[in-house]
Amino acid sequence: MMTPYRYSRIAMALHWAIAALLAFQLGLGWRMVDLGSAAAMYAPFQLHKSIGILVLALSLVRVMVRFVRPRPAAAGSGLTGLLASGVHAGLYAFMIGGPLTGWALVSTAKLKLPTLLFGTIPWPHLPLGPVFHEPAEFLHELLGWIGAVLIALHVAGALRHHIGAKAEPNVLGRMIPGAGAARAGLVWGLAAIAMLGVVLSLPWLVYGKVAPAKPVAASSSEAVVDELAGLDASATATEVPMLQASASATAEEEAPSRWQVLPGGKLGFRVAVNGEPVDGTFSGWSADIVFDPEKPEAGSITVRIPLLSVSSGDETRDTMLKGEDFFGGGPATAVFRSASIKRSGADRYIAAGTLSMNGARRPVTLAFGLKVAGDKAKAAGTTTLDRTAFAVGKGEWASTDQIAGKVDVNFDFEAKRLKR
Numbered sequence: 001m002m003t004p005y006r007y008s009r010i011a012m013a014l015h016w017a018i019a020a021l022l023a024f025q026l027g028l029g030w031r032m033v034d035l036g037s038a039a040a041m042y043a044p045f046q047l048h049k050s051i052g053i054l055v056l057a058l059s060l061v062r063v064m065v066r067f068v069r070p071r072p073a074a075a076g077s078g079l080t081g082l083l084a085s086g087v088h089a090g091l092y093a094f095m096i097g098g099p100l101t102g103w104a105l106v107s108t109a110k111l112k113l114p115t116l117l118f119g120t121i122p123w124p125h126l127p128l129g130p131v132f133h134e135p136a137e138f139l140h141e142l143l144g145w146i147g148a149v150l151i152a153l154h155v156a157g158a159l160r161h162h163i164g165a166k167a168e169p170n171v172l173g174r175m176i177p178g179a180g181a182a183r184a185g186l187v188w189g190l191a192a193i194a195m196l197g198v199v200l201s202l203p204w205l206v207y208g209k210v211a212p213a214k215p216v217a218a219s220s221s222e223a224v225v226d227e228l229a230g231l232d233a234s235a236t237a238t239e240v241p242m243l244q245a246s247a248s249a250t251a252e253e254e255a256p257s258r259w260q261v262l263p264g265g266k267l268g269f270r271v272a273v274n275g276e277p278v279d280g281t282f283s284g285w286s287a288d289i290v291f292d293p294e295k296p297e298a299g300s301i302t303v304r305i306p307l308l309s310v311s312s313g314d315e316t317r318d319t320m321l322k323g324e325d326f327f328g329g330g331p332a333t334a335v336f337r338s339a340s341i342k343r344s345g346a347d348r349y350i351a352a353g354t355l356s357m358n359g360a361r362r363p364v365t366l367a368f369g370l371k372v373a374g375d376k377a378k379a380a381g382t383t384t385l386d387r388t389a390f391a392v393g394k395g396e397w398a399s400t401d402q403i404a405g406k407v408d409v410n411f412d413f414e415a416k417r418l419k420r
């Protein structure tokens with residue numbers, strides 16, 4: 001086989017693609033472990049796993065290419081040549097060992113997080129026992145540093161060799177497409193080093209400003225309840241006659257009114273993941289409401305929630321929530337049916353009933369505020385559920401170590417009185 005002066009195009013393409021991905025991957029690894037909150041870490045972790053597996057695949061191809069495509073004779077001789085070859089071998093070990101230790105540590109974690117590569121390809125766990133977790137994590141962390149040192153040595157060696165070599169005047173050009181002259185090799189080599197530096201620091205730019213999930217949803221609906229309860233005091237002059245009118249109108253009628261929920265209503269939940277709140281909502285829920293503030297006992301509320309409409313602001317997490325372990329394992333619709341509604345204060349009510357979800361049926365009490373003005377009503381309320389009572393979170397998620405068992409449910413909507 002003829003020994004070419006330069007690497008093959010495919011070898012060059014893989015060299016630079018892997019170099020860029022590794023630089024980003026190192027920065028991402030170091031950045032993401034410092035993000036603090038589980039909610040903020042979720043997306044970067046998924047990205048880190050995705051890129052890591054991509055690096056593994058590309059590196060395996062790279063090794064195969066090395067065997068089938070002719071490549072230049074090792075640059076340098078004697079000790080320098082040996083050093084270069086040693087660093088190259090170390091780099092290959094890092095390119096393959098880095099992803100493998102990462103994959104192993106993820107596969108052996110006590111609470112395994114499903115991996116969905118680039119949000120689409122489900123990735124399996126390695127069949128390893130939990131005893132491998134600590135060693136894998138230790139090695140993975142160590143390999144990150146070893147890899148960084150090897151890259152630094154490799155780059156320094158390539159530059160030194162390029163500038164100092166007499167026998168092979170354009171070492172950098174061997175790995176840079178189109179850089180036929182030594183000067184072009186040096187310019188493009190330096191540009192590549194600068195680019196890798198930028199790529200390495202990208203994770204700090206992208207994930208530098210990640211704010212922890214805002215603790216708003218639950219407290220805002222509580223605020224609405226309070227606001228609704230306090231409306232009497234702050235009611236404007238125009239609202240007061242309307243309220244009186246509706247009160248006298250309903251007094252004349254026999255059956256309580258039916259209400260239609262208006263678009264824009266919100267039904268959401270909040271749960272602590274590693275102590276950090278994560279908020280989610282369901283869309284497309286519907287409610288049959290028969291209710292009269294004068295006769296709450298005669299009312300009834302039925303709410304239907306399509307569980308697979310869940311959304312928590314993160315595609316990967318949503319896919320997980322829609323999976324078998326969470327909302328995808330039972331009937332697709334959860335149903336709350338009130339059994340009794342009682343007044344608990346001015347414009348405040350308590351609806352006791354049952355919630356059927358995921359094949360389980362449990363008593364649930366909703367506390368809500370409701371204010372009627374003419375044919376419009378505003379309602380908001382909260383309740384707290386124990387997700388384990390409904391088997392939301394199966395297998396490794398049944399434990400409440402990471403995802404709390406207590407889930408706050410909140411709703412906030414407007415409704416229109418239906419004409420009879």
Ligand code: HEM
Pocket residue numbers: 015018019020022023066071072073074075084088089091092095151154155158171172173174175189190192193196
């Ligand atoms: C994450 C970064 C990098 C990794 C993992 C990496 C990895 C490697 C590996 C494994 C080889 C050996 C190829 C073989 O013979 O099979 C190689 C060759 C080479 N790399 Fe890199 N590299 C990186 C960054 C760089 C940078 C930034 C430069 C230049 C500024 C560079 C320049 C070269 C050159 C010139 C060769 C050919 C050396 C020769 O002909 O003996 N590499 N690289």
Ligand code: HEM
Pocket residue numbers: 022025026027028029030033048049050051052053055056095098099100101102103104105106115137140141144145147
């Ligand atoms: C291209 C190869 C990879 C490199 C260079 C790399 C690099 C890193 C680095 C530098 C860290 C931070 C370590 C620390 O200081 O705590 C890290 C952490 C981590 N990596 Fe990777 N990684 C790679 C591939 C993977 C893969 C393929 C996975 C999983 C499939 C993975 C999963 C993780 C996890 C879960 C952590 C956090 C570990 C902890 O909590 O300490 N990595 N990685």
